[in-house]
Amino acid sequence: MKLTELKAMQLAELFSALSDASRVRIISLLIEGEMSVSALADGLKMTESAVSHQLRGLRQMRLVRARKEGRQVFYTLDDDHVVKLYSMGLDHVEHG
Amino acid sequence: MKLTELKAMQLAELFSALSDASRVRIISLLIEGEMSVSALADGLKMTESAVSHQLRGLRQMRLVRARKEGRQVFYTLDDDHVVKLYSMGLDHVEHG
DNA sequence: TAAATATATGAACAAGTATTCATATATTAT
């Protein structure tokens, strides 16, 4: 399983995107379905600014996708890789 | 998928353990099999001290396990959750 | 056009983290 330094960095970046409780909670909400920034902010009791900053990182890692509708922006999980990583992690934390 | 704040933190901690290129490379070496600290240090071109510090974190997250033999300590991956997380992440980075 | 709403972003600060260096502990060899 030789790993180039580049891929090691990319992998680390990917996991970094999931390495914060706020972002994990964002993911867990988005698993239920699409949500706007303010709905996320409400649900997480965070400011919209903080949520927006976090969503930016998740977007850059292609973990979430944005869809603009009027002045709202709705976010969804980008693909089900994310769900799998999330639930495998949860599995390790709960049992394992 | 409601997530308690505690579990969100634990999940974030787990992903944090994989959120650094050095640690990812440690994991990728251990996928091949058991290795001593100095062998890891050689393979990664890091000091043994730095490797040891990183292994501590991986150990605390129960991602690796230590086995002492004489004055050497051999590390292995704790279970195959780790391998699954690793390869799913790699999958996302490479394709996805 | 002006005001209001939703989101995004830059700067700044606080908190966290990875590495280095020095030192400590444990084990083996002389």
Added chain:
DNA sequence: ATAATATATGAATACTTGTTCATATATTTA
């Protein structure tokens, strides 16, 4: 016992990161 080897650890420093605050952009409403 002393020296050498393998690993671990505490302190210090440099770097990274999350949040807040102020401001900017885009869209809708009056």
